[in-house]
Amino acid sequence: MIAINNLTFEIGARALYDEANWHIKPGEKIGLIGANGTGKTTLLKIIVGDYAPTSGTISMAKDLTIGYLNQDLLSYSSDKNILHVAMEAFERQNQLHDEIEILLKKLETDYTDDLLHKLSDKQHEFEALDGYNIEYKAHEILAGLGFSDADSHRKLSEFSGGWRMRVMLAKILLQAPDILLLDEPTNHLDLPSIQWLEDYLKAFEGAVIIVSHDRWFLDKVINRTVESRKGKLTVYAGNYSFYLEEKAQREEIQRGEFKNQQSKIKQEERLIERFRAKASKAKMAQSRIKALDKLERVDDVDDDNPSVNFAFRFTKQSGRHVVTLENITKKYPALDILDNTEAVIEKGDKIALIGANGKGKSTLLRIIAAADKDYTGKAETGHNVSQTFFAQHQLEALHLEHTALQELQSFAPKHSETELRTILGSFLFTGDDVFKKIKVLSGGEKSRVALAKALTADANFLVLDEPTNHLDIASVNILIQALQQFEGTFIVVSHDRYFLDNIANKIWFIEDHKIKQYPGTYAEFDVWNNKRKLDQKAAPAAPAPQPKKEEKKETAPAKQPSENKHQQLKKLNQDLTKMEEQIADLEKTIKQLEVQLADEKLYNDLKKMKEINSSYDAKKMELGHVQLKWEALAEQIMELEA
Secondary structure: OEEEEEEEEEEOOEEEEEEEEEEEOOOOEEEEEOOOOOOHHHHHHHHHOOOOOOEEEEEEOOOOOEEEEOHHHHHOOOOOEHHHHHHOOOHHHHHHHHHHHHHHHHHOOOOOHHHHHHHHHHHHHHHHOOHHHHHHHHHHHHHHOOOOOOHHHOEHHHOOHHHHHHHHHHHHHHHOOOEEEEEOOOOOOOHHHHHHHHHHHHHOOOEEEEEOOOHHHHHHHOOEEEEEEOOEEEEEOOOHHHHHHHHHHHHHHHHHHHHHHHHHHHHHHHHHHHHHOOHHHHHHHHHHHHHHHHOOOOOOOOOOOOOOOOOOOOOOOOOOEEEEEEEEEEEEOOEEEEEEEEEEEEOOOEEEEEOOOOOOHHHHHHHHOOOOOOOEEEEEEOOOOOEEEEOHHHHHHOOOOOEHHHHHHHHOOOOOHHHHHHHHHHOOOOHHHHHOEHHHOOHHHHHHHHHHHHHHOOOOEEEEEOOOOOOOHHHHHHHHHHHHHOOOEEEEEOOOHHHHHHHOOEEEEEEOOEEEEEOOOHHHHHHHHHHHHHHOOOOOOOOOOOOOOOOOOOOOOOOOOHHHHHHHHHHHHHHHHHHHHHHHHHHHHHHHHHHHHHOHHHHHOHHHHHHHHHHHHHHHHHHHHHHHHHHHHHHHHHHHHO
């Protein structure tokens, strides 16, 4: 499909890639991983032709179509509505639609056989390209990415950069190219949209290359992992978790080979020293020296997994109840967020607050952190609670002329320089990196400085809003280690499910304007919530289990009785039968309309021809809608029967 042979790409005197090789096969789902600065985004740009390699070749079929989502698209804007922008993906279908409209208009005044034949040819091609369903497909993908029907008629320019990026992703997916190149596709998505994209990419028939820091997402989607490291590309035949295990095994073998070789080298060097002093053995010594010089050296294994090597400490312990929320109601002019809800954060709670964008997660965090007081009800902070609040806007509050070290010194003057440098080192600022000015740091580096500040505060309660934004996998791992050893209390909003699963012992979510909670890890919640969704049509959703006051954790809710499952299957099969009857009726109607459209006499009555043509288009679109619903229902039945 795509063959990369002996690729070298140089930036100044530095070789980002040095004779790298990689063959991409049809249908592969690939995660392209590596530390920041190893050239992942650059490689995608080389593949699409934005950058030219210094040497080497990239070969691909001339008719290969590529869909490329990159962060540069954040700046794209348009005064057209987002449905129109998304539907620009259907270039040929849109062209045919316009041509058909022109021909129909001409037929009103210039009725000729030539025009009729042209119209027939255009309509046939339009149908063959599934042109009657393109608007529905666009609506479906926009809905999956979090847009409402009302949103689809708003101008693209009215949306923020993150939402515009979703529209561009929708457009690329609608193009259905042979290969998708996706650079951080989950950066601007909430959890429901990420889960929808996972399902879409797993079912996508073409090849996919994904650059992402979201380990959970990678594990769900990819079946190949390619690591960009030290100018080379190394392929692993599995997902990210497989890559970690396989790499550990390869490194263990390499470490053993390195030790054995070093032992042999030392032994040879001792023999050379002994022989060199004797004239009779000098020739043998020179021979061994030459052999050593020619020896292909095995490199030692580099440690790519930095660890946190400092302890977080706070001077006072909080009381049992950290924050108590009573009868909290929060509304905006056009949106209700919370309605007379309550919750308690207890000492030692590690809470993940999850859900779709717009449900009020960040608003609730601001209420908890006392940064938002425009609500009714009572939010009470407990005895001896000292908190720190991290949010993305705090990156803008960093002092641009400070170095990273000065920024921490001004915030935490009680810490020694050695302590602060150790903290920065844990957040990947090593050596002279601590003297870099904030103004020259990347978004991810600024985020790490702001996080280091938050975690050096003398706080026993942390409120963290999207702390994993802009962080690569290594940085997320460091934050996980930091929070795992933190002995206080925290509540965090993030869409990184691997991160959440490793740090949280409670899950909060907002549903029906109420705060609800699940007493367990994210993985446990995910299983429970997926089952709950399947059961919702058969029976009312069970309330989220609430932990007892004296308990930290409960077992997951009991399974629904098998009778409910049987009833649900019976109802779903009845619905499926009705839908099949509806599909048969629609197909019959469409065939009848096709017969009418094939009748040349029809073209003597232009008005009637337009009416039948319009009915035909409408029935084709309706059939597409019903068929997609049938597929979804059939999948649901298969899942229940499994």
